[in-house]
Amino acid sequence: MADPHAKMTQATPQEVIISLLAGLFAPLLAIFLIVQLVLGIQEEQQADTTSEAAQKATLARIKPFAQLVALDANAPRVEKAGQEVYDAVCSSCHSSGALGAPRFNNKGDWSGRLGQGYDTLVKHAIEGIRQMPPRGGDGDLSDVEVARAVVYMANSAGASFKEPAVAAPAAPAATPDAAAAPAAGVENK
Ligand code: HEC
CATH class of the missing domain: 1.20.5 (Single alpha-helices involved in coiled-coils or other helix-helix interfaces)
Structure with a gap:
């Protein structure tokens, strides 16, 4: 077996x-x-992402953010007024005198500097000088905006500079009007 x-x-x-x-x-x-x-x-x-419905849904989801950045890139730049720029950028040093910055509304701090003249002061504000950072550290500011802030500060300390009138070279069309409005607001101090 x-x-x-x-x-x-x-x-x-x-x-x-x-x-x-x-x-x-x-x-x-x-x-x-x-x-x-x-x-x-x-x-x-x-x-799915290519379908129209899906794209609409995506647009709806990002809408709050899209609204923040949906500025017309071709719109003429509206130059900020001197006081606005000062409050936003320059005041952090120039109101207290931090780092030895000449103080707003302080004739003693500014008297020696004003003698350099408007052009030099604006040049120093744009390019920076010693502890003073170029454009106050805000690279987005235009030359005109920096110059206006200089005028605003210098005039608070006894100068009688005139606002730079003409705005950015980039947008020729509507700019003078747009620039005139904030400029007028600065004079009434
Ligand atoms: C981080 C601090 C700081 C900020 C922000 C700042 N400044 Fe100043 N600024 C200084 C200091 C410090 C000096 C003095 C520099 C020196 O003479 O050594 C100065 C000096 C100046 C002067 C005099 C320059 C000269 O030739 O005597 C001007 C004009 C000026 N600042 C404009 C501005 C403007 C306009 C802004 C804003 C857009 C600004 N500053 C923002 C620190 C600052």
């Missing part, structure tokens, strides 16, 4: 190869299917 277990425990070489292949193939197949699934999901989502 043949032992019935003998057949069960003895695998032929073919059986060994087949079970090895099957053991390798099953996980590979599983990985392949998972990758396909993920790619499929990604594709679905990417395709």
Whole structure:
């Protein structure tokens, strides 16, 4: 009588190869299917962003931010008035005299400097001098805005400089009107 277990425990070489292949193939197949699934999901989502509805939904989601930056880049720049620039940028040093800055409304601090004349003062304010950073550290300020702030400060300390009238060279059309309004506001001190 043949032992019935003998057949069960003895695998032929073919059986060994087949079970090895099957053991390798099953996980590979599983990985392949998972990758396909993920790619499929990604594709679905990417395709969606081009549809009009999806774009509208995106626009709606970013709307609060879009409103903040939705300024017309071609609109003429409205130059800030001297007082506005001073309050926003220059006052941090020039109201207290930080770093030795000549103080607003202080004739003693400014008397020696005013003698240099308007052009030199504006040049120093734009280019910076010693502890005074160029444009007060705000590179976004235009030359006209810096000059107006200089006029505002210097006049507070006894000078009688005139506001620079003409605004930015970039926008010729509507600029004079736009510039005139803030300039007028500065005179009434
Ligand atoms: C970080 C501090 C700081 C800020 C901000 C600042 N200044 Fe000054 N400013 C100084 C100091 C310090 C001096 C004195 C520099 C010196 O003569 O050594 C000075 C001097 C000046 C002078 C006199 C220059 C001269 O030749 O005597 C002018 C004009 C001036 N600042 C304009 C401005 C204007 C306009 C702004 C704003 C746009 C501004 N500053 C912002 C620190 C500052």
